[in-house]
Amino acid sequence: MNERSPRPTRADYVHWEQVTTRWADIDVYGHMNNARYFEIIDTVVNNHLASATGIDIRELDAIGVVAEVGCRYFAEVGYPEPVDVGVVVDRVGRSSVVYRVGLFQGAGDEAAAEGRFVHVYVDNTDPGRPTVEMPVAVRDAVTPLLRS
Secondary structure: OOOOOOOOEHHHOOEEEEEOOOHHHEOOOOOEOHHHHHHHHHHHHHHHHHHHHOOOHHHOOEEEEEEEEEEEEOOOOOOOOOEEEEEEEEEEOOOEEEEEEEEEOOOOOEOOEEEEEEEEEEEOOOOOOOEOOOOHHHHHHHHHHEOO
16 A cells, blocks of 8 residues: 555455444544544454454464554545455565555545555564464465455
């Protein structure tokens, strides 16, 4: 994801969820607060992992921690309309996954925002949290989201 990338469309994503906006999400300018975008991105990615694996991902020997997050904003997202959230995986490594997450509001085909979200897997049993190989269940859950 960079400044020159085209504005994403619905066709760019594989997995979909819908979230609702809340009155508290809106700032004094009438659009969704920037922090809320990141909450939605984090929640939808982890919802997919929990659902696709059928496991409480917090209890795995290796857990995904956020190593990088960013967002490009194209249009305002507001209250009270729901937000369609699309997820696609750009890369699956030995110990990391790179997601792109698009937020859409209304009937339009172009994203209102697109986030980049990187999970790096660390040892959940070691307080030092060294990087480890991604669990097979997680790899199996994210691989179908890959799109070249």
